[in-house]
Amino acid sequence: xxxxxxxxxxxxxxxxxxxxxxxxxxHFGVPAGGAMDLLATAGANLLVGNDAxxxxxxxxxAGVELEFNFDAVVAVTGAIxxxxxxxxxxxxxxxxxxxxxxxxxIGKCESGFRTYVAISGEFVLSETSLKPAIFKNQILKFIPxxxxxxxxxxxxxxxxxxxxxxxKGPEFDWMSESxxxxxxxKPLVVGKNSGRMACFLDEVDIAEKFDELISSAVLPGTIQLxxxxxxxxxxxxxxxxxxxxxxxxxxxxxxxQLAQVRPGERVVLAIG
Amino acid sequence: xxxxxxxxxxINDRVHELKAHLEKxxxxxxxxxxxxxxxxxxxxxxxxxxxxxxATLVSGYQFSQIPYTASRKFWTIPVCYEKDFAPDLxxxxxxxxxxxxxxxxxxxxxxxxxxxxxxxxGFAYLGITDQKLFVPRKELPRQKVEKGSVGLxxxxxxxxxxxxxxxxxIIGKTPLSVVRNVSRGEENQYIFSPGDFVxxxxxxVDKFQGLSEEENSGKIKLTDFYEIR
Numbered sequence: 001x002x003x004x005x006x007x008x009x010x011x012x013x014x015x016x017x018x019x020x021x022x023x024x025x026x027h028f029g030v031p032a033g034g035a036m037d038l039l040a041t042a043g044a045n046l047l048v049g050n051d052a053x054x055x056x057x058x059x060x061x062a063g064v065e066l067e068f069n070f071d072a073v074v075a076v077t078g079a080i081x082x083x084x085x086x087x088x089x090x091x092x093x094x095x096x097x098x099x100x101x102x103x104x105x106i107g108k109c110e111s112g113f114r115t116y117v118a119i120s121g122e123f124v125l126s127e128t129s130l131k132p133a134i135f136k137n138q139i140l141k142f143i144p145x146x147x148x149x150x151x152x153x154x155x156x157x158x159x160x161x162x163x164x165x166x167x168k169g170p171e172f173d174w175m176s177e178s179x180x181x182x183x184x185x186k187p188l189v190v191g192k193n194s195g196r197m198a199c200f201l202d203e204v205d206i207a208e209k210f211d212e213l214i215s216s217a218v219l220p221g222t223i224q225l226x227x228x229x230x231x232x233x234x235x236x237x238x239x240x241x242x243x244x245x246x247x248x249x250x251x252x253x254x255x256x257q258l259a260q261v262r263p264g265e266r267v268v269l270a271i272g
Numbered sequence: 273x274x275x276x277x278x279x280x281x282x283i284n285d286r287v288h289e290l291k292a293h294l295e296k297x298x299x300x301x302x303x304x305x306x307x308x309x310x311x312x313x314x315x316x317x318x319x320x321x322x323x324x325x326x327a328t329l330v331s332g333y334q335f336s337q338i339p340y341t342a343s344r345k346f347w348t349i350p351v352c353y354e355k356d357f358a359p360d361l362x363x364x365x366x367x368x369x370x371x372x373x374x375x376x377x378x379x380x381x382x383x384x385x386x387x388x389x390x391x392x393x394g395f396a397y398l399g400i401t402d403q404k405l406f407v408p409r410k411e412l413p414r415q416k417v418e419k420g421s422v423g424l425x426x427x428x429x430x431x432x433x434x435x436x437x438x439x440x441x442i443i444g445k446t447p448l449s450v451v452r453n454v455s456r457g458e459e460n461q462y463i464f465s466p467g468d469f470v471x472x473x474x475x476x477v478d479k480f481q482g483l484s485e486e487e488n489s490g491k492i493k494l495t496d497f498y499e500i501r
Contacts, residue, residue, distance in 0.1 A: 023304040026315075027305065027307065027389060027466060028393065028394060028461070028462040029389035029391065029396075030393040170274060214279055214308075214309045215397065216274075216310075216313075217311065217313035240306065240389065240390050241308055241388055241391070
Protein backbone atom coordinates (compact mmCIF):
# COMPACT_ATOMS: atom_id res chain seq x y z
CA UNK A 1 0.00 0.00 0.00
CA UNK A 2 1.27 3.47 -0.83
CA UNK A 3 2.06 5.52 2.27
CA UNK A 4 -0.21 8.37 3.26
CA UNK A 5 1.02 11.73 1.98
CA UNK A 6 -0.01 15.35 1.95
CA UNK A 7 1.17 17.41 -1.02
CA UNK A 8 1.48 21.19 -0.69
CA UNK A 9 -0.18 22.66 -3.80
CA UNK A 10 0.12 26.23 -2.51
CA UNK A 11 2.23 27.12 0.53
CA UNK A 12 0.72 30.55 1.12
CA UNK A 13 2.57 33.43 2.76
CA UNK A 14 4.23 31.54 5.62
CA UNK A 15 3.14 28.07 6.68
CA UNK A 16 4.86 25.90 9.30
CA UNK A 17 4.10 22.77 11.29
CA UNK A 18 3.70 23.57 14.96
CA UNK A 19 2.81 21.88 18.22
CA UNK A 20 2.83 22.91 21.88
CA UNK A 21 5.93 24.77 23.21
CA UNK A 22 8.85 22.60 24.38
CA UNK A 23 10.92 24.03 27.25
CA UNK A 24 13.06 20.92 27.76
CA UNK A 25 16.19 22.49 26.17
CA UNK A 26 15.42 26.12 27.03
CA HIS A 27 18.43 26.28 29.41
CA PHE A 28 20.66 25.38 26.43
CA GLY A 29 19.34 28.37 24.49
CA VAL A 30 16.88 26.38 22.38
CA PRO A 31 13.65 28.36 21.80
CA ALA A 32 10.46 26.69 23.03
CA GLY A 33 8.64 27.26 19.73
CA GLY A 34 5.06 26.06 19.41
CA ALA A 35 1.95 27.39 17.73
CA MET A 36 1.32 31.12 18.13
CA ASP A 37 -2.36 30.60 18.96
CA LEU A 38 -2.35 27.62 21.32
CA LEU A 39 -6.08 27.75 21.92
CA ALA A 40 -6.93 27.41 18.22
CA THR A 41 -4.31 24.65 18.01
CA ALA A 42 -5.80 22.76 20.96
CA GLY A 43 -9.26 23.15 19.45
CA ALA A 44 -8.24 21.81 16.06
CA ASN A 45 -6.49 18.79 17.59
CA LEU A 46 -9.44 18.15 19.90
CA LEU A 47 -11.92 18.25 17.03
CA VAL A 48 -10.09 15.56 15.04
CA GLY A 49 -9.44 13.40 18.11
CA ASN A 50 -5.68 14.06 18.22
CA ASP A 51 -3.43 14.21 21.25
CA ALA A 52 -2.82 17.87 22.24
CA UNK A 53 0.86 17.53 21.23
CA UNK A 54 0.18 16.55 17.61
CA UNK A 55 1.67 18.83 14.97
CA UNK A 56 -0.70 20.90 12.87
CA UNK A 57 -0.36 23.43 10.05
CA UNK A 58 -0.04 27.08 11.07
CA UNK A 59 -0.81 29.31 8.08
CA UNK A 60 -0.31 33.06 7.97
CA UNK A 61 -2.78 35.44 6.30
CA ALA A 62 -2.88 33.77 2.87
CA GLY A 63 -3.96 30.20 3.73
CA VAL A 64 -2.71 27.03 2.06
CA GLU A 65 -3.80 24.30 -0.38
CA LEU A 66 -3.29 20.65 0.56
CA GLU A 67 -3.83 17.53 -1.54
CA PHE A 68 -4.45 14.24 0.27
CA ASN A 69 -3.83 10.74 -1.09
CA PHE A 70 -5.87 9.23 1.77
CA ASP A 71 -9.27 9.76 3.36
CA ALA A 72 -8.47 12.49 5.87
CA VAL A 73 -10.38 13.84 8.84
CA VAL A 74 -9.51 17.53 9.31
CA ALA A 75 -10.52 20.61 11.28
CA VAL A 76 -9.76 24.28 10.58
CA THR A 77 -9.57 26.83 13.43
CA GLY A 78 -8.14 30.26 14.22
CA ALA A 79 -8.32 33.28 11.88
CA ILE A 80 -11.55 33.32 9.89
CA UNK A 81 -11.25 32.32 6.24
CA UNK A 82 -13.03 30.42 3.50
CA UNK A 83 -12.62 26.63 3.67
CA UNK A 84 -13.27 24.51 0.58
CA UNK A 85 -12.94 20.83 -0.22
CA UNK A 86 -12.74 20.80 -3.99
CA UNK A 87 -15.42 23.28 -5.05
CA UNK A 88 -17.64 22.95 -1.98
CA UNK A 89 -17.51 25.42 0.90
CA UNK A 90 -17.38 24.08 4.47
CA UNK A 91 -17.42 25.46 8.03
CA UNK A 92 -14.48 26.24 10.24
CA UNK A 93 -14.37 24.83 13.78
CA UNK A 94 -15.98 21.55 12.76
CA UNK A 95 -14.94 18.04 11.72
CA UNK A 96 -14.53 17.71 7.94
CA UNK A 97 -14.02 14.61 5.79
CA UNK A 98 -11.57 15.06 2.90
CA UNK A 99 -11.78 12.08 0.51
CA UNK A 100 -8.56 10.64 -0.96
CA UNK A 101 -7.50 12.53 -4.08
CA UNK A 102 -9.24 15.75 -3.16
CA UNK A 103 -7.90 19.15 -2.18
CA UNK A 104 -8.45 21.21 0.95
CA UNK A 105 -8.31 24.93 0.15
CA ILE A 106 -7.81 27.46 2.94
CA GLY A 107 -8.47 30.96 1.62
CA LYS A 108 -7.08 34.35 2.66
CA CYS A 109 -7.99 35.41 6.21
CA GLU A 110 -11.03 37.65 6.41
CA SER A 111 -10.14 38.61 9.96
CA GLY A 112 -7.33 37.48 12.21
CA PHE A 113 -3.85 36.45 11.07
CA ARG A 114 -3.20 32.73 11.62
CA THR A 115 -5.36 29.77 10.62
CA TYR A 116 -4.73 26.21 11.84
CA VAL A 117 -5.37 22.90 10.09
CA ALA A 118 -5.30 19.69 12.13
CA ILE A 119 -5.45 16.26 10.50
CA SER A 120 -6.44 13.15 12.43
CA GLY A 121 -3.15 11.26 12.93
CA GLU A 122 0.52 12.23 13.04
CA PHE A 123 3.16 13.66 10.73
CA VAL A 124 6.44 11.79 10.22
CA LEU A 125 8.90 14.47 11.36
CA SER A 126 12.59 14.92 12.11
CA GLU A 127 13.78 16.02 15.55
CA THR A 128 14.27 19.78 15.26
CA SER A 129 12.63 22.32 17.47
CA LEU A 130 12.26 25.16 14.98
CA LYS A 131 10.27 23.96 12.02
CA PRO A 132 11.23 25.39 8.62
CA ALA A 133 8.54 26.91 6.44
CA ILE A 134 6.57 24.53 4.21
CA PHE A 135 7.17 25.06 0.49
CA LYS A 136 5.20 24.49 -2.68
CA ASN A 137 5.19 20.91 -4.03
CA GLN A 138 6.66 19.61 -0.77
CA ILE A 139 5.32 16.18 0.17
CA LEU A 140 4.76 15.39 3.85
CA LYS A 141 4.48 11.82 5.08
CA PHE A 142 1.59 11.16 7.42
CA ILE A 143 0.25 8.35 9.59
CA PRO A 144 -3.54 8.72 9.60
CA UNK A 145 -5.51 7.54 12.59
CA UNK A 146 -8.73 6.04 11.32
CA UNK A 147 -9.88 4.23 14.43
CA UNK A 148 -10.08 7.23 16.71
CA UNK A 149 -13.25 8.42 18.33
CA UNK A 150 -14.00 11.79 16.86
CA UNK A 151 -15.53 13.82 19.72
CA UNK A 152 -17.63 15.88 17.31
CA UNK A 153 -18.37 19.54 16.98
CA UNK A 154 -18.44 20.42 20.64
CA UNK A 155 -15.59 22.94 20.58
CA UNK A 156 -16.33 26.65 20.80
CA UNK A 157 -13.67 28.96 19.34
CA UNK A 158 -12.55 32.00 21.32
CA UNK A 159 -13.79 35.41 20.33
CA UNK A 160 -10.76 37.48 19.44
CA UNK A 161 -10.41 41.14 20.36
CA UNK A 162 -7.54 43.62 20.57
CA UNK A 163 -7.33 43.85 24.36
CA UNK A 164 -4.16 42.07 25.53
CA UNK A 165 -4.06 41.15 29.26
CA UNK A 166 -0.64 41.71 30.84
CA UNK A 167 0.82 40.94 34.28
CA LYS A 168 3.73 42.78 35.88
CA GLY A 169 7.27 41.80 34.89
CA PRO A 170 10.36 41.75 37.14
CA GLU A 171 11.36 45.32 36.15
CA PHE A 172 7.83 46.76 36.18
CA ASP A 173 8.76 49.19 38.96
CA TRP A 174 11.47 50.76 36.82
CA MET A 175 8.80 52.64 34.86
CA SER A 176 7.69 56.17 35.70
CA GLU A 177 4.02 57.22 35.76
CA SER A 178 4.35 58.83 32.34
CA UNK A 179 5.84 55.67 30.78
CA UNK A 180 3.05 53.59 32.31
CA UNK A 181 0.47 55.97 30.87
CA UNK A 182 2.06 55.77 27.39
CA UNK A 183 2.14 52.00 27.43
CA UNK A 184 -1.09 50.78 28.98
CA UNK A 185 -4.73 51.37 28.16
CA LYS A 186 -4.20 53.10 24.82
CA PRO A 187 -3.96 51.76 21.26
CA LEU A 188 -0.47 50.76 20.09
CA VAL A 189 0.35 49.72 16.52
CA VAL A 190 1.79 46.26 15.82
CA GLY A 191 4.98 46.89 13.82
CA LYS A 192 5.71 45.62 10.32
CA ASN A 193 8.63 43.39 11.37
CA SER A 194 6.55 41.45 13.87
CA GLY A 195 6.53 37.68 13.50
CA ARG A 196 7.02 34.41 15.33
CA MET A 197 10.04 35.73 17.29
CA ALA A 198 8.75 39.08 18.46
CA CYS A 199 5.95 41.59 18.19
CA PHE A 200 7.15 45.20 18.01
CA LEU A 201 4.78 47.89 19.24
CA ASP A 202 5.15 51.17 17.36
CA GLU A 203 4.02 54.74 17.85
CA VAL A 204 4.66 54.65 21.57
CA ASP A 205 5.79 57.90 23.10
CA ILE A 206 8.33 56.98 25.78
CA ALA A 207 11.03 59.54 26.51
CA GLU A 208 12.47 57.78 29.55
CA LYS A 209 15.82 56.00 29.11
CA PHE A 210 16.40 52.63 30.75
CA ASP A 211 19.55 50.83 31.79
CA GLU A 212 20.22 47.40 30.40
CA LEU A 213 20.12 44.33 32.60
CA ILE A 214 22.74 41.68 33.05
CA SER A 215 21.42 39.03 30.63
CA SER A 216 18.57 37.17 32.28
CA ALA A 217 16.07 34.59 31.15
CA VAL A 218 13.08 35.79 29.16
CA LEU A 219 9.94 33.91 28.11
CA PRO A 220 7.43 34.00 25.30
CA GLY A 221 5.12 36.77 26.49
CA THR A 222 7.85 38.87 28.14
CA ILE A 223 7.51 42.57 27.25
CA GLN A 224 10.92 44.24 26.96
CA LEU A 225 11.56 47.96 26.61
CA UNK A 226 14.46 48.85 24.31
CA UNK A 227 16.70 51.86 25.07
CA UNK A 228 14.93 53.61 22.17
CA UNK A 229 11.58 53.21 23.93
CA UNK A 230 10.07 50.50 21.70
CA UNK A 231 8.18 47.81 23.59
CA UNK A 232 8.85 44.31 22.24
CA UNK A 233 6.59 41.41 23.13
CA UNK A 234 8.58 38.18 22.79
CA UNK A 235 6.67 35.53 20.86
CA UNK A 236 6.98 31.73 20.63
CA UNK A 237 10.33 31.50 18.79
CA UNK A 238 12.06 34.10 20.98
CA UNK A 239 15.62 33.84 22.27
CA UNK A 240 15.96 32.48 25.78
CA UNK A 241 17.85 35.36 27.42
CA UNK A 242 17.77 39.11 27.03
CA UNK A 243 19.25 42.28 28.43
CA UNK A 244 16.37 44.77 28.23
CA UNK A 245 14.14 45.47 31.22
CA UNK A 246 11.25 43.00 31.40
CA UNK A 247 8.42 45.31 32.32
CA UNK A 248 5.49 42.95 31.77
CA UNK A 249 4.35 39.51 30.72
CA UNK A 250 1.45 38.91 28.32
CA UNK A 251 -0.86 36.20 29.69
CA UNK A 252 -1.46 32.93 27.81
CA UNK A 253 -4.86 34.24 26.72
CA UNK A 254 -3.20 37.46 25.57
CA UNK A 255 -0.60 35.53 23.54
CA UNK A 256 -3.40 33.77 21.65
CA GLN A 257 -5.07 37.14 20.98
CA LEU A 258 -1.80 38.68 19.85
CA ALA A 259 -1.19 35.76 17.46
CA GLN A 260 -4.25 36.91 15.55
CA VAL A 261 -3.31 40.59 15.22
CA ARG A 262 -1.90 41.67 11.86
CA PRO A 263 1.05 44.05 11.51
CA GLY A 264 -0.44 47.53 11.19
CA GLU A 265 -3.42 46.75 13.44
CA ARG A 266 -3.80 48.18 16.92
CA VAL A 267 -3.79 46.51 20.32
CA VAL A 268 -4.36 47.77 23.86
CA LEU A 269 -2.21 46.41 26.67
CA ALA A 270 -4.29 45.96 29.82
CA ILE A 271 -2.41 45.54 33.09
CA GLY A 272 -4.24 43.19 35.47
CA UNK B 273 14.21 35.20 41.14
CA UNK B 274 16.78 37.99 41.04
CA UNK B 275 20.02 37.92 43.03
CA UNK B 276 22.30 40.90 43.51
CA UNK B 277 22.70 42.15 39.93
CA UNK B 278 26.38 41.57 39.31
CA UNK B 279 28.47 39.27 37.12
CA UNK B 280 30.27 37.44 39.87
CA UNK B 281 31.28 33.81 40.50
CA UNK B 282 30.02 33.86 44.10
CA ILE B 283 26.57 35.14 43.12
CA ASN B 284 26.41 32.65 40.25
CA ASP B 285 27.27 29.88 42.77
CA ARG B 286 24.16 30.92 44.73
CA VAL B 287 22.06 30.70 41.56
CA HIS B 288 23.23 27.12 41.04
CA GLU B 289 22.81 26.27 44.72
CA LEU B 290 19.15 27.33 44.57
CA LYS B 291 18.69 25.45 41.29
CA ALA B 292 20.11 22.28 42.88
CA HIS B 293 17.78 22.74 45.84
CA LEU B 294 14.69 23.10 43.65
CA GLU B 295 15.72 20.04 41.64
CA LYS B 296 16.08 18.05 44.86
CA UNK B 297 12.64 19.12 46.08
CA UNK B 298 11.37 17.67 42.78
CA UNK B 299 7.97 19.36 42.91
CA UNK B 300 5.73 18.09 40.10
CA UNK B 301 4.65 21.71 39.59
CA UNK B 302 8.15 22.85 38.56
CA UNK B 303 8.47 22.35 34.83
CA UNK B 304 11.84 23.87 33.93
CA UNK B 305 14.63 25.93 35.52
CA UNK B 306 16.84 28.37 33.61
CA UNK B 307 19.91 29.75 35.43
CA UNK B 308 21.56 32.98 34.21
CA UNK B 309 24.35 35.16 35.63
CA UNK B 310 22.52 36.42 38.68
CA UNK B 311 18.93 35.26 38.24
CA UNK B 312 16.99 32.02 38.12
CA UNK B 313 13.85 31.50 36.09
CA UNK B 314 11.48 28.82 37.37
CA UNK B 315 8.74 27.66 35.01
CA UNK B 316 5.81 26.17 36.92
CA UNK B 317 2.37 24.72 36.32
CA UNK B 318 -0.31 26.58 38.27
CA UNK B 319 -2.49 23.48 38.43
CA UNK B 320 0.22 21.71 40.50
CA UNK B 321 1.77 24.49 42.57
CA UNK B 322 0.52 28.00 43.32
CA UNK B 323 2.75 31.02 42.85
CA UNK B 324 2.52 31.60 46.62
CA UNK B 325 3.71 28.09 47.48
CA UNK B 326 6.53 28.30 44.96
CA ALA B 327 7.57 31.70 46.31
CA THR B 328 7.63 30.23 49.84
CA LEU B 329 9.71 27.31 48.62
CA VAL B 330 12.21 29.70 47.03
CA SER B 331 12.37 32.36 49.73
CA GLY B 332 12.40 29.79 52.55
CA TYR B 333 15.63 28.23 51.33
CA GLN B 334 18.57 28.76 53.67
CA PHE B 335 21.74 29.24 51.66
CA SER B 336 24.75 27.37 53.04
CA GLN B 337 27.41 29.29 54.97
CA ILE B 338 30.24 27.79 52.95
CA PRO B 339 30.67 28.42 49.20
CA TYR B 340 28.57 26.03 47.16
CA THR B 341 30.45 23.61 44.92
CA ALA B 342 28.45 21.49 42.53
CA SER B 343 30.08 18.56 40.81
CA ARG B 344 31.11 20.16 37.56
CA LYS B 345 33.02 19.49 34.43
CA PHE B 346 36.26 21.37 33.89
CA TRP B 347 36.82 21.57 30.15
CA THR B 348 40.05 22.17 28.25
CA ILE B 349 39.08 23.35 24.77
CA PRO B 350 41.77 23.44 22.05
CA VAL B 351 41.80 26.69 20.05
CA CYS B 352 43.92 27.69 17.09
CA TYR B 353 44.60 31.45 17.29
CA GLU B 354 46.49 31.67 14.01
CA LYS B 355 45.64 34.30 11.40
CA ASP B 356 43.31 32.29 9.16
CA PHE B 357 41.08 31.50 12.12
CA ALA B 358 41.26 34.89 13.84
CA PRO B 359 39.90 37.64 11.56
CA ASP B 360 39.56 40.17 14.40
CA LEU B 361 42.83 39.50 16.24
CA UNK B 362 44.61 42.46 14.58
CA UNK B 363 41.74 44.79 15.49
CA UNK B 364 41.86 43.56 19.09
CA UNK B 365 45.65 44.04 19.22
CA UNK B 366 45.29 47.67 18.13
CA UNK B 367 42.46 48.37 20.54
CA UNK B 368 44.03 46.63 23.55
CA UNK B 369 47.59 47.72 22.79
CA UNK B 370 48.71 44.11 23.09
CA UNK B 371 50.69 41.67 20.95
CA UNK B 372 48.82 38.58 19.61
CA UNK B 373 50.88 36.35 21.91
CA UNK B 374 49.84 38.44 24.90
CA UNK B 375 46.14 38.19 23.98
CA UNK B 376 46.48 34.42 23.58
CA UNK B 377 48.36 34.14 26.87
CA UNK B 378 45.70 36.12 28.74
CA UNK B 379 42.77 34.35 27.03
CA UNK B 380 44.16 30.89 27.86
CA UNK B 381 45.07 31.68 31.47
CA UNK B 382 41.55 31.86 32.96
CA UNK B 383 39.03 29.17 33.92
CA UNK B 384 35.81 30.65 32.53
CA UNK B 385 32.43 29.90 34.07
CA UNK B 386 29.56 28.79 31.81
CA UNK B 387 27.17 31.47 33.06
CA UNK B 388 24.20 30.90 30.79
CA UNK B 389 23.05 29.95 27.31
CA UNK B 390 21.31 32.38 25.00
CA UNK B 391 21.39 34.19 21.65
CA UNK B 392 21.28 30.86 19.74
CA UNK B 393 20.78 27.17 20.53
CA GLY B 394 24.06 25.96 22.02
CA PHE B 395 25.69 29.40 22.45
CA ALA B 396 27.18 29.47 25.96
CA TYR B 397 28.22 32.76 27.59
CA LEU B 398 31.62 32.26 29.22
CA GLY B 399 33.21 34.73 31.61
CA ILE B 400 34.74 36.68 33.12
CA THR B 401 37.53 37.70 30.77
CA ASP B 402 40.55 39.67 31.99
CA GLN B 403 39.94 43.44 31.90
CA LYS B 404 42.71 43.80 29.34
CA LEU B 405 40.59 41.82 26.83
CA PHE B 406 37.51 44.04 27.18
CA VAL B 407 36.24 44.82 23.70
CA PRO B 408 32.93 46.08 22.22
CA ARG B 409 30.94 44.01 19.71
CA LYS B 410 31.53 44.73 16.04
CA GLU B 411 29.58 47.73 14.78
CA LEU B 412 28.21 45.67 11.92
CA PRO B 413 27.72 41.96 12.61
CA ARG B 414 29.65 39.66 10.28
CA GLN B 415 27.34 37.93 7.76
CA LYS B 416 28.88 34.54 8.45
CA VAL B 417 30.89 33.52 11.47
CA GLU B 418 32.33 30.04 11.01
CA LYS B 419 31.29 27.21 13.29
CA GLY B 420 33.75 26.79 16.15
CA SER B 421 34.90 30.43 16.08
CA VAL B 422 35.91 31.78 19.46
CA GLY B 423 34.85 35.37 20.10
CA LEU B 424 35.14 38.19 22.60
CA UNK B 425 32.44 40.73 23.54
CA UNK B 426 32.47 42.96 26.60
CA UNK B 427 33.92 40.83 29.38
CA UNK B 428 32.53 37.61 27.84
CA UNK B 429 33.94 34.97 25.56
CA UNK B 430 32.09 32.25 23.64
CA UNK B 431 32.15 29.61 20.90
CA UNK B 432 29.86 29.80 17.85
CA UNK B 433 27.81 26.58 17.60
CA UNK B 434 27.24 26.84 13.83
CA UNK B 435 27.87 28.97 10.72
CA UNK B 436 25.80 32.03 11.51
CA UNK B 437 25.85 35.84 11.46
CA UNK B 438 27.31 37.38 14.60
CA UNK B 439 28.91 40.45 16.10
CA UNK B 440 31.59 39.13 18.44
CA UNK B 441 35.29 39.79 17.77
CA ILE B 442 36.72 36.50 16.49
CA ILE B 443 40.19 35.67 17.81
CA GLY B 444 40.43 31.91 17.16
CA LYS B 445 38.66 28.70 16.31
CA THR B 446 38.20 25.30 17.94
CA PRO B 447 38.00 22.07 15.93
CA LEU B 448 35.57 20.67 18.52
CA SER B 449 31.86 20.88 17.83
CA VAL B 450 29.96 22.21 20.85
CA VAL B 451 26.73 20.74 19.45
CA ARG B 452 26.89 16.95 19.39
CA ASN B 453 25.05 14.36 17.38
CA VAL B 454 22.82 12.54 19.87
CA SER B 455 21.58 10.19 17.16
CA ARG B 456 25.19 8.86 17.03
CA GLY B 457 24.83 7.82 20.65
CA GLU B 458 26.39 10.88 22.28
CA GLU B 459 25.08 11.62 25.73
CA ASN B 460 24.50 15.38 25.57
CA GLN B 461 23.51 17.47 22.57
CA TYR B 462 25.14 20.60 24.07
CA ILE B 463 28.48 19.87 25.67
CA PHE B 464 28.60 22.50 28.42
CA SER B 465 26.16 22.73 31.30
CA PRO B 466 25.60 26.06 33.06
CA GLY B 467 28.04 26.07 35.99
CA ASP B 468 30.82 24.16 34.16
CA PHE B 469 34.27 25.72 33.72
CA VAL B 470 36.08 26.14 30.41
CA UNK B 471 39.76 26.81 29.83
CA UNK B 472 41.20 27.37 26.37
CA UNK B 473 44.45 25.80 25.17
CA UNK B 474 46.36 27.21 22.20
CA UNK B 475 47.11 24.72 19.41
CA UNK B 476 48.98 24.94 16.10
CA VAL B 477 47.36 24.58 12.67
CA ASP B 478 48.50 20.97 12.17
CA LYS B 479 46.98 19.94 15.50
CA PHE B 480 43.78 21.80 14.53
CA GLN B 481 43.60 19.88 11.26
CA GLY B 482 44.28 16.56 12.98
CA LEU B 483 41.51 17.14 15.51
CA SER B 484 39.15 18.37 12.76
CA GLU B 485 39.63 15.12 10.89
CA GLU B 486 39.03 13.10 14.04
CA GLU B 487 35.91 15.15 14.72
CA ASN B 488 34.58 14.69 11.19
CA SER B 489 35.13 10.94 11.26
CA GLY B 490 33.46 10.61 14.66
CA LYS B 491 36.65 9.50 16.46
CA ILE B 492 36.74 12.32 18.99
CA LYS B 493 36.20 11.20 22.57
CA LEU B 494 34.76 14.09 24.56
CA THR B 495 35.96 12.53 27.81
CA ASP B 496 39.51 13.49 26.71
CA PHE B 497 38.52 17.16 27.00
CA TYR B 498 37.14 17.42 30.52
CA GLU B 499 37.57 16.17 34.03
CA ILE B 500 34.99 16.18 36.81
CA ARG B 501 36.06 17.89 39.99
